[in-house]
Amino acid sequence: GESVGLHLPTLSVQEGDNSIINCAYSNSASDYFIWYKQESGKGPQFIIDIRSNMDKRQGQRVTVLLNKTVKHLSLQIAATQPGDSAVYFCAENMRGNTPLVFGKGTRLSVIA
């Protein structure tokens, strides 16, 4: 289930189940979105991206859904594995010379 910890919200899932991580982005002018995975002691690692002219994009075991009406982004991980345990961040970007803005992050904990 999902719970809010001291700082980061945490999502606990059983190995083999599907995971859904949600993100509410802030800027209606954002037109590019990325999901990053960050393992302990490491830098963020690119997972998947989506542009605002799409509402769904699939990768290997991952799917990103974009709902511009409610400014919502989700990351679905199929058949979650222990190696998926990490903190997941969504990031948004507007057109032009603007930096990526990161969301707060969700910790995914996979129970073997």
Next chain:
Amino acid sequence: NAGVMQNPRHLVRRRGQEARLRCSPMKGHSHVYWYRQLPEEGLKFMVYLQKENIIDESGMPKERFSAEFPKEGPSILRIQQVVRGDSAAYFCASSRGNGNEKLFFGSGTQLSVL
């Protein structure tokens, strides 16, 4: 193709000293970004540079912090007269251009101020 390289991985400084963090972007990338991360928090943008130019420094404190990306050599984030509140992980990222593309991150420098 080596990724984004940051050094040192860990840096310990006493209050009042200077900290220099280095970042070499991926080969072929001319855009560098610096972010700061506190434990259990997201990444906060600090500064965005192209070769020899600062494009956006809106996230960087006006005092004690500076960044450069010279024509030759790595990008440097410099923190003068460090204070305990500067303790954090500092991440560098690079991209090929500025047209809404993914950033590739280094492993970060963990700065600890004693």
